[in-house]
Amino acid sequence: MVLASRSENELSHVVAEIERDGGKCLAVPTDISEESQVAHLFSRTLESFGPADILVNNAAVIEIRDFVDMDLATWEHVMGINVRGPFLCSREAFRQMIASGTKGAIVNLTSLSGVRGPEKFKGFSSYVVSKYGVLGLSEILAVEGKPHGIRVNSVAPGAVDTVMLKKAAPFLNTSTTPEDIARTILFLADNAQSHHITGANIEIFSNE
């Protein structure tokens, strides 16, 4: 396991938990919107554990702002983390997987904010656009990955009980947990379970 996050402090707690349970992991503090930091993340992975078999593009930010008040810096910040980040990480993963002949899997986290249909919320413009971008990225990378045996799928949760939800949409109640979503991600990441699936998006309408 290679854990990436901008927050070294948060990573250290997760690393401690994983190691306490006997798991193998490495924390690499990374701003995924920075090309050089993503290159470093993947080179650290390669030298520590070998080429990546699985990439989960989960990192994202949300900024709530009425559209008329949207400033360019906020817009670019959200697009940087939510769209450029998955682009840069996926590109490095593709290069590493192709060079090593790895039949890898990429799982992208989009959102019910990033698909047509579910109700959208006022103030979410940058987030909605970014998550549509992730959906598009997944669809095209499934095409580009096919000749190399790289599978690319996405998961679109609705409300999940996370820090982000409390910040962005405290009016939503949910009993869906991060662990629920993690099991869905595992399904798409595990070639044994989902070798037959690429280009799919699992929309998670919580059962409540």
Add this chain to the structure above:
Amino acid sequence: MPGALENKVAIVTGAGRGIGAATARLFAREGAKVVLASRSENELSHVVAEIERDGGKCLAVPTDISEESQVAHLFSRTLYSFGPADILVNNAAVI
């Protein structure tokens, strides 16, 4: 018969060719005052000439829509020349 867009103010980006140019020409025929935006001043000038030859009212504003200041300029020129925009067609794109 009055056009469908009589006296409306319409901004069309990517109006130098293709769908943008066709939309600008159509809107002008329907009576709109059309503001044409494109990075290419040269392409705009051809579309403007066509619209004016047909008696339409329009204005070309060379614009790189990825630049905040140039977009502000596009809208202030529109306001100054024709009044506030009624219609925006976000057509400009690259591939």
